[in-house]
Amino acid sequence: MIAESGHYALVLALGLALIQSVVPLLGARWRDAALMNVARSAALAQLLFVAASFAALVTLHVTSDFSVVNVYENSHSLKPLIYKITGVWGNHEGSMLLWVSILALFGGLVAAFGNNLPLSLRAHVLAVQAWVASAFYLFILITSNPFLRIANPPIEGRDLNPVLQDIGLAVHPPMLYLGYVGFSISFSFAVAALLEGRIDAAWARWVRPWTLMAWIFLTLGIAMGSYWAYYELGWGGWWFWDPVENASLMPWLAGTALLHSALVMEKRNALKVWTVLLSILTFSLSLLGTFLVRSGVLTSVHAFATDPTRGVFILLILFVFIGGSLSLYAWRAPALKQGGLFAPISREGALVLNNLLLTVACATVFIGTLYPLALEVLTGEKISVGAPFFNFTFAPLFVPLLIAVPFGPLLAWKRGDLLGAAQRLLAAGIAALVAIALVWAWTYGGATLAPLAIGLAVFVIMGALCDLAERVGLFRIPLSISLRRARGLPRATWGTIFAHAGLGVALIGIVCETTWNSEYIGAMKPNDVAKVAGYELRLDGLTPRQGPNFREMLAQFTVRRDGQDVSVMTPSKRNFTTRGASTTEAALLTCGASQLYISLGDTSADGAIAVRIYHKPLVLMIWWGPVLMAFGGLLSLSDRRLRVGAPKPAKAARALQAAE
Template sequence: MIPEIGNFALMLALAAALVQSVLPMVGAAQRNVLWMQSAVTTALIQCGLLAVAFAALMRSFIVSDFTVVNVVANSHSLKPMIYKVAATWGSHEGSLLLWVLILAIFGAGVAVLGKNIPAELRARTLSVQAWISVGFLSFMIFTSNPFDRMFPAPLNGNDLNPLLQDIGLALHPPLLYLGYVGFSIVFSFAVAALIEGRVDPAWARWVRPWTLAAWVSLTGGIALGSWWAYYELGWGGWWFWDPVENVSFMPWLLGTALLHSAIVTEKRDTFKSWTILLAILTFSLSLLGTFIVRSGLLTSVHAFAVDPERGVYILGLLFVSIGGSLALYAWRAPQLEGGGLFTPISREAGLLINNLLLATATAAVLFGTLYPLFLEAVTGDKISVGPPFFNASFIPIMLPLVFMMGIGPFLSWKRADLPGVMSRLKFAIGLGLIAALWAWWMDTDGPVLAIIAMGVAGWLLVASAREWLSRIKAGEVPLAESLRRAKNLPRAAHGMTIAHMGVAVLILGMVGSSAWKTEQILFASPGTVVEIAGYEVRFDRVERVRGPNYVSDMGTLTAFRDGEQVAVLQPERRWYPVAEMQTTESAIRSTLAGDLYVTIGEPAADRASNEWTLRILFEPFVNFIWIGTVFLVIGGTFSLTDRRLRVGAPKSAARPPIQATPAE
């Protein structure tokens, strides 16, 4: 009965979305208050119905209702409860339901929190949001219904992919989708503004908090997925430029550019056309990612291997959404006149360079991701574009961007004094050079880009701190006055400093763990001692243990440093009999200086020799990656609590009052 309720709620949600997609748009055109107000009601109804559907599906997983095909394919009665809950969004159908639920949540957020937005703009925005909902709800109901039944029901299910049975990946998809799908509301604002033919600083102020919320969520989702890959997949890496990793990273890059572009539109009434285009392209890349992971083009632990015919449906949605919005942009863009003028040395120019570099980096990642797919489709040849290409093309673009991040906050609007700015940054330049020289001294063999990157990271860290200290006049006025100034600073200013420092810390972790990682792979028997990065690691034993739904070979290794025991590490090699899959569970000793990382692999062919494959790594500064991303999330969240964003923009210029007209 519960699955039928969920299915019926889906159908009612589609009906509500259809009404929301038409009536408010017509009402805005005719300036009919009641029809425009219907967008609020239908947005809340749609969100409520999708919440009911999602709860019904989750309940089916919790009670192991094996009459539901989705539960049979992705759950098992022996699975721990946390992973039964996570299996709700662990499949194509369940994740798609989460996708449309988050889509509706953002629509409901604008309906509830957007009372200061002009009625016509809010109505059009919610109507565009409903167009997206109609496309994905119809796709789900007609091709990917999560409530399809199976009779007679099997005694048990097939289990969720064991790699996905992890707390990191249980939380990763909801966060990722909040970012992915969150950019939909910014897209809807952009299309609504194009239809209305009006983009102004007030519009940018309304868009910024939604952009920031999506960006923070996407940052957290990507970081959580990277952390999961690091400790779960057993190869010791945190990023492999996998196509499915890339399709989440590209919206993040353009979303970062959009966030900064919206600031210029709000402050200076310029970059309007550029901001609109970025809003369209950012969500378009989210849709592209949805197509890639659900079309059957890729086989990946991240991807949903589904019938390619479903991909054709999504491809149609992709063409309608992207093609229609870009056509509307091409029609309206010439009318979006720029605002204030600025010189080549100004904050506007710095943010423009920022956006161009981010867009170029996105284009490089997009090319490397799609080229193998296009080549295979045209010629049938299969090639792989891996880390060497992306590192060689992406890093040289990002280094000048990071350098500009240190300078940009010091530049004034309209016109700036560059020599004066650089004189204030002499200390930061010096510290950056010291960081680069230290990296070179640690390893004179390079690589050169890594040494430069360490210097640039040190530069950004000190420059960001220097900019914040200059705002509160630290050292120039009494301490009490500096504290008062710090308290009165807008939270967005604090958030910017924290986020920029987070980027610097992130670079330290990425460069250190990539450029100076040491690794040993060997066959070892109990009693073998391995020396690596100042550690002595002794292989003690392997024993068989049983988990709730797996059997494990668990190794025990003892790590010593300077003759003293510092850790006991227990990596595992698990076998899941229901799914007939094997996973590797790493054991890690974490410090700020780096991680000692151990995995256990296949035993030797001659089991009597009691030799096992060991992989032992030392990854310098790798934990700065997670610390840096926490800084980014905290900085973005702090900015989101800024009073100016919570209260919203001032009222736009007065317009003629809207007269209610009866619907004919």
């Protein structure tokens, strides 16, 4: 009964989405306020029904109802409760239901908190949002129904993919989807503006908080996915340029460009056409990521679907929404009035450079990801585009971007003083040179480019601090007044400082981990000792253990340094008998921002076990950086000026607008 109720709720959500996609547009065309307000009611009701459908699927998994195909194929009665819940989106059907639930959530948020929007604009935005929702409701109901029954229910389920039975799965996919799907609001605002033929600074002020919210979630989702792959897959790597990883990176790059472009539009009423195009492209790249994961064209730990019918359906969705929105853009964009002019050396100019470099970087990732797939479709030839291509094309684009980042906030709007900004960044430049000299001396005879990259990272971090010092008048006025000024700075300013500093922090982690990583790979028996980066690790023994739905071999290592015991590490190798698969549970020992990392391989006939031991200097800074960036975004989002958006019109003005 629960499965049928969930399925019925999904059908009702589709019906509401169809109403929401048509009636408000008619209301906007006829200037009928009652019909336009249908969008708000329908969006909230749609959210209610899709939430009920999702709750039904969660209930089926928690109660281990193996009469439902989705539960049978992805669950097990002995699986821990947390993995029963996260297993809901650890498969194709459940993850698509989560995708469309988040889509309905964002539509409901616009309906609930979009009262400051002009009624016609809100009607158009929610209608466009309903178009997207309707397409994905149909996709789920026709090709990916999570509520299908089994005629003769089995006693036990097949269990979830062991690699996905990890706490990271509870965080990574929802975060990633909140980012992916959150950009649908920017897309809906762009299409709504094109339909109305009206776009101005107020539009950018309305769309920027939604874009920022999606960007925060996507940043955290990518970081969480990177850390999950790092400790769960047992390879010790944090980024593999996997096509599905690239599929999440592309909308992040485009979304970052969109945020900065919307800022120019809001402050200077410029870059209108470009901002609308970025809004369309960012969500289009999110849809592309959905296609890559769900179509079956890729084989990856991230990819679920293997049915080509689903791929054709999603391809059709891509064609309709990307092709349709770009066609609408080509038709209406020339009619949009351009905003104010500005000099190349200005804050607007710096943000345009930011946009140029980010979009070119996004294009290189796009080409490197899709070229092998297109070549295989056209010629049947299989090639691999891996890390060397991306490193040699992506990295050079980010070097000028990182050099420019500290200058942007110090330049004035419309016309800036580059020499003056450089003088204010003198302390950052000196700190960068000192960092380069110290790292060069410490690693004399080692990597040549690494000290330069560390210096660039220090320049970015110190540049953010110089911006803060300039704003509060540090060392120019009494300290008490500077502190008072710091407390009075807008949260958006603090957000910019944290986000820019986060870039530098992440770069330090990336350079140190990739350049000075130490490793030991070999077979060890009890009482054998491995030496890595000044540490001595002794294998004390191997112990078998029974878990709730797996058996594991647990290894115990005693870690010593300078003759002193430091800690005990216990990596394990798990065997999931139901799935006939095994996973490696790495052991991590954190020392400041660095980590010791141990993962186990197979056991040989003589009792030795394959062991990988890594020392990863400052590796945690790779993820501290994105967390700082997301925290900066959260600070900006909490700024009342950004949160409130455009001023709410007076009742009389709203009534007059509705009557027009």
